[in-house]
Amino acid sequence: MTSSLPTTGLQLRSLIKPDGTLELSLVDTPVAPPADDEVLVKIQATPINPSDIGLLLGAADIASVQVAGSASRPVVTARIPERAMPAMAARLGQSMPVGNEGAGVVIAAGASPAAQALLGQTVAVLGGAMYAQYRTLKVAMCLPLPTGTTPAEGASCFVNPLTALGMTETMRREGHTALVHTAAASNLGQMLNKICLADGIGLVNIVRKPEQEALLRGIGAQHVCNMASPTFLADLTEALVATGATIAFDATGGGTLAGQILACMEAAINRTAKEYSRYGSAVHKQVYLYGHLDTRPTEIIRSFGMAWGVGGWLLFPFLQKIGPAGAQALRQRVAAELKTTFASHYAKQVSLAGALSAEAISAYGARNTGSKYLIEPSKGL
Amino acid sequence: MTSSLPTTGLQLRSLIKPDGTLELSLVDTPVAPPADDEVLVKIQATPINPSDIGLLLGAADIASVQVAGSASRPVVTARIPERAMPAMAARLGQSMPVGNEGAGVVIAAGASPAAQALLGQTVAVLGGAMYAQYRTLKVAMCLPLPTGTTPAEGASCFVNPLTALGMTETMRREGHTALVHTAAASNLGQMLNKICLADGIGLVNIVRKPEQEALLRGIGAQHVCNMASPTFLADLTEALVATGATIAFDATGGGTLAGQILACMEAAINRTAKEYSRYGSAVHKQVYLYGHLDTRPTEIIRSFGMAWGVGGWLLFPFLQKIGPAGAQALRQRVAAELKTTFASHYAKQVSLAGALSAEAISAYGARNTGSKYLIEPSKGL
Numbered sequence: 001m002t003s004s005l006p007t008t009g010l011q012l013r014s015l016i017k018p019d020g021t022l023e024l025s026l027v028d029t030p031v032a033p034p035a036d037d038e039v040l041v042k043i044q045a046t047p048i049n050p051s052d053i054g055l056l057l058g059a060a061d062i063a064s065v066q067v068a069g070s071a072s073r074p075v076v077t078a079r080i081p082e083r084a085m086p087a088m089a090a091r092l093g094q095s096m097p098v099g100n101e102g103a104g105v106v107i108a109a110g111a112s113p114a115a116q117a118l119l120g121q122t123v124a125v126l127g128g129a130m131y132a133q134y135r136t137l138k139v140a141m142c143l144p145l146p147t148g149t150t151p152a153e154g155a156s157c158f159v160n161p162l163t164a165l166g167m168t169e170t171m172r173r174e175g176h177t178a179l180v181h182t183a184a185a186s187n188l189g190q191m192l193n194k195i196c197l198a199d200g201i202g203l204v205n206i207v208r209k210p211e212q213e214a215l216l217r218g219i220g221a222q223h224v225c226n227m228a229s230p231t232f233l234a235d236l237t238e239a240l241v242a243t244g245a246t247i248a249f250d251a252t253g254g255g256t257l258a259g260q261i262l263a264c265m266e267a268a269i270n271r272t273a274k275e276y277s278r279y280g281s282a283v284h285k286q287v288y289l290y291g292h293l294d295t296r297p298t299e300i301i302r303s304f305g306m307a308w309g310v311g312g313w314l315l316f317p318f319l320q321k322i323g324p325a326g327a328q329a330l331r332q333r334v335a336a337e338l339k340t341t342f343a344s345h346y347a348k349q350v351s352l353a354g355a356l357s358a359e360a361i362s363a364y365g366a367r368n369t370g371s372k373y374l375i376e377p378s379k380g381l
Numbered sequence: 382m383t384s385s386l387p388t389t390g391l392q393l394r395s396l397i398k399p400d401g402t403l404e405l406s407l408v409d410t411p412v413a414p415p416a417d418d419e420v421l422v423k424i425q426a427t428p429i430n431p432s433d434i435g436l437l438l439g440a441a442d443i444a445s446v447q448v449a450g451s452a453s454r455p456v457v458t459a460r461i462p463e464r465a466m467p468a469m470a471a472r473l474g475q476s477m478p479v480g481n482e483g484a485g486v487v488i489a490a491g492a493s494p495a496a497q498a499l500l501g502q503t504v505a506v507l508g509g510a511m512y513a514q515y516r517t518l519k520v521a522m523c524l525p526l527p528t529g530t531t532p533a534e535g536a537s538c539f540v541n542p543l544t545a546l547g548m549t550e551t552m553r554r555e556g557h558t559a560l561v562h563t564a565a566a567s568n569l570g571q572m573l574n575k576i577c578l579a580d581g582i583g584l585v586n587i588v589r590k591p592e593q594e595a596l597l598r599g600i601g602a603q604h605v606c607n608m609a610s611p612t613f614l615a616d617l618t619e620a621l622v623a624t625g626a627t628i629a630f631d632a633t634g635g636g637t638l639a640g641q642i643l644a645c646m647e648a649a650i651n652r653t654a655k656e657y658s659r660y661g662s663a664v665h666k667q668v669y670l671y672g673h674l675d676t677r678p679t680e681i682i683r684s685f686g687m688a689w690g691v692g693g694w695l696l697f698p699f700l701q702k703i704g705p706a707g708a709q710a711l712r713q714r715v716a717a718e719l720k721t722t723f724a725s726h727y728a729k730q731v732s733l734a735g736a737l738s739a740e741a742i743s744a745y746g747a748r749n750t751g752s753k754y755l756i757e758p759s760k761g762l
Contacts, residue, residue, distance in 0.1 A: 018570075090651060090658075297637075297681055297683070298680070298683060299678045301678045303468045306695040306700065310681075310691050311691065312690070316660075317687075
């Protein structure tokens, strides 16, 4: 370790006050010197994933955002609707760091050989608090990136790639043979298409816009259904007949979509039914909600018999369930295919302060497909 | 076999026509002579369970019921709302017999020793088409009733008792230690209370009326929450803290109740949480919808993290899952406790024709707790 290491660095913080105010700010935070099995990473790229936005913005009303402070130390405030405050109770008054994953250069390392081996390397990192200039982490949380990989290319190494692989893995483990994905033109959705093409898995993509349909067809997607089309439900049913998909992963979570998918699955299954069953088909149909892009309540019109389930799906419990060896196999595939299957695309790169501009918040806060931001904490404030 | 056996008998039929009309009638149907492993049962008592009403009335609008025909051969018509017709597609134009279970006397038997052994006995029977004067059935579908048991006492031997036992069994198999039940003052709910008291299982009962609360407390229920109370959600949360229940069986299916139960479970779990998790608790919370007493869409306000599931639950797939030995163990318990744990209560006894009166249909069609009807097909028409 050299003596020129930083002793403090900026960290983005999210605070919800008891009066219902969200406050985002950059806080000068001590940099912890690495312990024996730790490294100090200068964070160079860290994405704003939908899974980060929940912690970052809480249930704040984006339209109420106000930015004060200075250009390099902006202070954002926004209002949390009163009805959403009970769900915020557990984090009230806690100034919380944000950012699940990122990538950067190891600028200091602990005494252990594993830590020393990473010194000077570009690594992808996982573990929270990545919206910061510096982050001290255990060696186990670092994935050395292949030579020639930039931090921007490696910044989204974990959440999206492992989520996409987790979907096909869950499909297999729960006895299904094809799957449905919504908000399917997202970075995650594109990865999933590449995985399914490579692995010969039937995939039904649900999107909202013609250009998203074109994008997916352009990368080889065979089944793309546009929710905005008047023939959406018929199109979806045909795609379900063609693929036999009986499990879906829904990023939107709210509204009627999950129920519509179940109803179309049942209609597809009943194409081949021989007699009427009052309880519907006996084939289990499952929709996992893994995101909340649509924050309305989930509304399920139960018209598809009794063999169905809707539930939450989350990456980290899934990784725990499959165990360290299973998770490691998925990680190795990600590292090997980082510039192909698992390549990410960003709408914009911003600094830490830039991530707190009203314009940026309103863009990524809308959670629209194609509006993903990348924070570059080492770039000028 | 004697020569005085009936050659035809009345059978209640439900028909949905392509024009959206439901028609209920009594049809003179040939009585099949029993094969070697079969018996002919004169049906003396058969309940109208919620699980029968779906097939009997389809999605018909009860307010539109009209009764024509004669007193002994009534013909009921009612209107199916257009929006509900797609879900009826698979049964259009088919005149369907109704009635899951019942009890009666074996008046003829096939040549096999097992069949002959039942001759003259009072048996509980399962297998559909029980709303009829006679029913020919395989021996395996018959459960001989203990001496001194009337057909009315044995008529509800299968659906409710096995469903109640299936709930506690599902609870155990899925790793929960206590459970929640809605519409809890029903016959089924009372059975479940007796089971849970006997087996030392924590049970949270949800009801809608003070008299239902009193009824359950009268049979020893410890946790009864009234949905109509202004303190319902707080009461429910306290009962969940006290019992640790993380699985619920909901007979209503529609509206916001399933989501409210999940939210209160999460609040109960978080009483002991040590730090904020943006994804909610890691404890899996499950609600199974096993009925449709409330035909509105299921509306889930997702405020309880990601470790949750909502899905359909049905007796017959459950029995298949636990296998013949598991199912037989449950059946033996039912037979042994038929006059205690599994005693049923009926609002009214009616004949087959009486079941098709406007008054009866509007009473049982409302699916209210305490409005269960028992058909006695051998009584005067």
